[in-house]
Amino acid sequence: MALIYILLEETPKESLVLKGETFKYLVKVRRHNTGDKINFRSKEDMSILYTYEIISIDGRSLELKYISSNPHAIKAEKSLHIGWCMIDNKSIEKVLPSLSEIGVEKISFISCDRSQKNFKLDIKRFERILEASMQQCGRSTYIEFDTYKNIQEFIKEFPKTKVFDFTEKTLDNYGEIETVLVGCEGGFSDQEKEFLKTQDVFRLNTPMILRSESAVMSVASKIIL
Missing domain, CATH: 2.40.240.20 (Hypothetical PUA domain-like; domain 1)
Incomplete structure (x- = not known):
């Protein structure tokens, strides 16, 4: 407990x-x-x-x-690694406490085609935000952070990654997902979509268009909780 x-x-x-x-x-x-x-x-x-x-x-x-x-180590029973195309730090900071509380293990920030190039990640600030969350929820491990230059580099290292995108397919079993890729605002470019065609691509059962941070929270909750 x-x-x-x-x-x-x-x-x-x-x-x-x-x-x-x-x-x-x-x-x-x-x-x-x-x-x-x-x-x-x-x-x-x-x-x-x-x-x-x-x-x-x-x-x-x-x-x-x-x-x-x-x-008395406390961590989620289910391990989840999120590949997250980079968005504004402020948007990331809003959902980090919640991602910590539900048990996300690792986040890889990826520079995607539609990521704004002026974003610079403040990992030290992210860790301070995590510490406040961890003390409240009881978690005893930090979310691990790293970065990738592009989607191709990320998929090469994690070839079993499942991709959240706008598609016809929904999943029956989210529990099997270990690594998931979520796009930035505006989604994936045509070139990235073409590259990701060989991956398992899915959507959530909603007609709404989700912001990147909403998508990350929703997908992570589905998989872990």
């Missing part, structure tokens, strides 16, 4: 004193009091869940004592 936690830069010690934004979050937002137990994970080893008890609170800090630590 997943448990919410606080992420720490280093391995927790016998006692902790928390100040600043973490203090405000625990006391002002989550309304914790003396005697409450708080879970932590360390960036050095995210698989371990540490439990502490609040022993004192003053106006600017709280002190906690160590209670226990146990292996």
Whole structure:
């Protein structure tokens, strides 16, 4: 079972004193009091869940004592790798927390024909967004990110990729998909469609035209949940 936690830069010690934004979050937002137990994970080893008890609170800090630590890795039962033709960072950032919560394992950002070429991915910011989501949903692993120069390069490395596009075919079994490719705004170019003809191409059972980020969320939910 997943448990919410606080992420720490280093391995927790016998006692902790928390100040600043973490203090405000625990006391002002989550309304914790003396005697409450708080879970932590360390960036050095995210698989371990540490439990502490609040022993004192003053106006600017709280002190906690160590209670226990146990292996408690949390990840989705189903592994999904998304090949995502690049879109605006702001649109990606809107859905990253949700993709994290449902359990997407990896996202490969691909420079496609209709991707705007001025987009520059801010992976560090993506990771900060993920950390906030992970602490809330209990997930103990980051989404892995990488990039590809074009669709051809991506398909060469992942030849069993299934492709989400506007087509007549819908799928009966989404559970078999391990890697899926989703286009950017405007979809795939004619040249890319021609290249992808040999792949298994499918659509969702909706008459609506989905934005790229809506398509990614919908497809990922179908496959994982």
